[in-house]
Amino acid sequence: MHRAADGGLARVRVPGGRLRAEQLHRLADLAVDLGDGALELTSRANLQLRGLAEGAELDLGAELAAIGLLPSRTHEKVRNIMASPLGPGDLVAELDTAVCAESELAALPGRFLFALDSGAGDVAWSRADLAALPVGDRAALLIGGVDHGIRLAVDQVVPAMVACAKAFLRVRDEQWRIAELPDTSVIVAALVDQEAQGQPFEARIPVTVSPTERVTPGTPPTGGPIGPVVFADGGLGVGAAVPLGRLTAEQARALGDVVITPWRGVVVRGDLPELGLITDPSAPGIGVTSCAGRPHCHKALADVRAAALAVSVPGRAVHWAGCGRRCGRPAGDVLDVVATTDGYLVDGRAIPGERVAEAVAQGRQD
Numbered sequence: 001m002h003r004a005a006d007g008g009l010a011r012v013r014v015p016g017g018r019l020r021a022e023q024l025h026r027l028a029d030l031a032v033d034l035g036d037g038a039l040e041l042t043s044r045a046n047l048q049l050r051g052l053a054e055g056a057e058l059d060l061g062a063e064l065a066a067i068g069l070l071p072s073r074t075h076e077k078v079r080n081i082m083a084s085p086l087g088p089g090d091l092v093a094e095l096d097t098a099v100c101a102e103s104e105l106a107a108l109p110g111r112f113l114f115a116l117d118s119g120a121g122d123v124a125w126s127r128a129d130l131a132a133l134p135v136g137d138r139a140a141l142l143i144g145g146v147d148h149g150i151r152l153a154v155d156q157v158v159p160a161m162v163a164c165a166k167a168f169l170r171v172r173d174e175q176w177r178i179a180e181l182p183d184t185s186v187i188v189a190a191l192v193d194q195e196a197q198g199q200p201f202e203a204r205i206p207v208t209v210s211p212t213e214r215v216t217p218g219t220p221p222t223g224g225p226i227g228p229v230v231f232a233d234g235g236l237g238v239g240a241a242v243p244l245g246r247l248t249a250e251q252a253r254a255l256g257d258v259v260i261t262p263w264r265g266v267v268v269r270g271d272l273p274e275l276g277l278i279t280d281p282s283a284p285g286i287g288v289t290s291c292a293g294r295p296h297c298h299k300a301l302a303d304v305r306a307a308a309l310a311v312s313v314p315g316r317a318v319h320w321a322g323c324g325r326r327c328g329r330p331a332g333d334v335l336d337v338v339a340t341t342d343g344y345l346v347d348g349r350a351i352p353g354e355r356v357a358e359a360v361a362q363g364r365q366d
C-alpha cells in the first residue's frame with residue numbers, strides 16, 4: 001500500500017483482468033467499508049482502492065486472500081499478467097501459478113509485464129517484457145517487444161516465459177525491463193541455446209527458430225472493446241468504458257463475472273444493465289483517462305479529474321496528469337495533458353489553465 005494525500009492506496013492485481021462476480025461484489029463492499037467507495041481500473045487491468053485508513057491493509061489483505069486475490073505474499077508485486085479481454089484467457093491461471101511457484105521470480109521488478117495475446121494483437125505490443133502471440137497453430141514469443149523468430153507449441157508458452165524471466169534476473173543490473181537491457185541475446189539464448197546453457201535434455205523446452213518469419217510489429221491500441229462484442233469462443237457480450245476508470249460500488253455490485261480491460265473498461269457476457277457505463281464508441285468519455293490529481297495526490301498541481309470531465313468532445317485518446325510523472329498514462333498515441341505551476345502542457349505546448357478545455361477539444365479532433 002502506498003500513502004497518498006487522501007489516505008492509503010492499495011493495488012489489487014487481477015491477472016488477465018478476469019474477476020468472478022463474487023470477487024467483484026466483495027471488492028465493492030471493501031471499497032465502501034475501507035476505501036472511498038470506488039474501484040479504480042488501471043492501465044494493466046488491475047484495480048486500486050484508495051482513501052484507506054492507516055492499518056486497513058491488514059483487513060484488506062486478509063479479505064483479498066479469502067477471495068483468492070492474494071494467493072502469494074512473496075510474489076504479489078510480480079503477478080503482472082495482461083491478456084486479451086475477448087480471448088480464452090486459458091493460460092492466465094497457469095502462468096500466474098507458475099510464476100508464484102518459482103521462488104527466484106519474487107525478485108522480478110514490479111514493472112515486469114507478461115502478456116498473453118489471443119491473436120487479436122491487442123496486448124502483445126503493449127510494452128510487455130514477454131508476450132505470446134498466436135501464429136498459426138503455434139505461438140510467437142516476443143522478448144522485450146521484439147520477435148526473434150521463436151515459435152512454441154501453446155503448451156510450452158508458460159515454461160518458456162518462466163525460463164526467460166529467470167534469464168532476465170541473471171543478467172539484469174539496474175534495469176527494470178527487458179527492453180532496457182543493452183543486449184537481449186542472453187534472454188533469447190535461454191530458449192534457443194539450451195544445450196549450451198547446460199540445460200539437461202529432459203528439461204529442455206522444445207522451440208523452433210524461424211530464420212526469416214517475423215510478425216509485423218503492431219502498436220498498442222488506445223481503446224478497448226465498446227458496445228456489442230463476440231468472444232473468441234463465439235459467445236456474445238458487451239464492452240463498456242468506465243468513466244475516468246472509476247467503477248462505483250453500486251456499479252460493481254450490479255455486474256456479474258467481468259473482464260477488466262487495460263483501457264479502463266469492462267467486458268461482460270450477455271447483456272449489460274444500464275449503469276452509467278459507456279457503450280457508445282463515439283461518446284466523449286471514450287478514451288479519456290486521468291490520474292488521481294488534486295486533492296488525492298500530494299504532487300498534483302490541479303484537479304485533473306474535474307478538468308477532464310469538463311471537456312465533452314470525442315476523439316483521440318487523452319490522458320490528464322496532475323504533474324509530470326503522468327501516472328497511469330496508457331500506452332500508444334495519447335494526447336498528453338500535464339498540469340504545471342502556471343497552467344498545462346498539452347502535447348508539450350504551454351496552455352493557460354483557462355484555455356485548456358479548448359486546447360484539449362481541438363487536440364482530440366486533430
Ligand code: SF4
Pocket residue numbers: 291292293294297298299300301321322323324325326327
Ligand atoms: S501524475 Fe503526478 S499528480 Fe498524478 S497521481 Fe501521479 S504523482 Fe500524483
